[in-house]
Amino acid sequence: MLEFQNITKIYKSKGKEVVGVDNVSLKVNKGDIFGIVGYSGAGKSSLLRCVNLLERPTSGKVLVNGVDLTELSSKDLRTARLKIGMIFQHFYLVSQKTVGENIAFALRAAKLPKNRIDARVDELLDMVGLTDKRDVYPGQLSGGQKQRVGIARALANNPSILLCDEATSALDPKTTLSILRLLKDINKKLGITIVLITHEMDVVKEICNRMAIMQDGRVIEEGEVYDIFASPHEPLTQEFISSVVSFEIPPAILKDVQGEIIKILFKGSVAGEGVIADTMQRFDVKGNFLHGTIEYIQDRPLGIFLMELQGDSQAVKDAKGYMEERGAIVEVISHV
């Protein structure tokens, strides 16, 4: 549905060239909530803005439903853009216009007949839970309510893609959650594909099904969010994951560890502790839990346990083999 093919964006400023995006190819499927994660300067905004050509890539193609936007005439591009909604960190509402007028503006831009605008504004306000705010000004709204207006405006012309540029970064955690739930709801009910950029892994964990991690303009890892949380490959990905799922063991505890430290993952099952208990019974090993959690990613459990395993090397090996047979992924963190 959305495909970046070898996108490069080079900025020229003060006679210098800055590479914003460096040869990125990515596919976003219809119905995805696709998260693009990276630190400041990684190139997320530049890439996102290439979707609707707010930034024109220096080279490469942006295909939306098979149509290369970079090849369109300015008239066709205007029409194509109406089907790509966008929301922003700082909302960008017109403060002198009421909530209703802010939304109506997008409908007028798409030349919706005047007599249908009112009803559509009501419909959109209902969708975002703001029916009673039609006649108030943005200054009278909370941050979360402003973002809801932003969402209503972005959905005005029934887009097939919604781009979210750090849409919850200015909001407190509770409001963030309510906006993310609204986005998820919109994705489900209306089938809109969502592409969001964020530096917060929590956001990705909460609503995205697929993700890409960017560094220095490049995509360094991509895939299903669940798989990336279960086994992140790149150090930067691991760093981002550890901001949500942390396994720091205090050095004072580590100092006393005598056996092998292993990480045990149970994908899609909450039965991990039972398997570990069975293992301890069957084999002549002693296990000490150092850490354990069950994360729910897209409602699928991911059990992650860190433990010290003591015993002779054959027993430890057999115990690990048994856990793997029972569906665990076992990774040795350190040998003593």
Ligand SMILES: Nc1ncnc2c1ncn2[C@@H]1O[C@H](COP(=O)(O)OP(=O)(O)OP(=O)(O)O)[C@@H](O)[C@H]1O
């Ligand atoms: N208009 C511009 N002119 C010159 N350089 C730019 C411009 N926009 C972005 N850049 C540069 O491109 C690189 C990528 O920036 P970009 O804003 O896309 O990253 P980002 O991951 O979205 O970070 P942030 O969250 O801070 O916006 C940075 O080095 C940035 O300085």
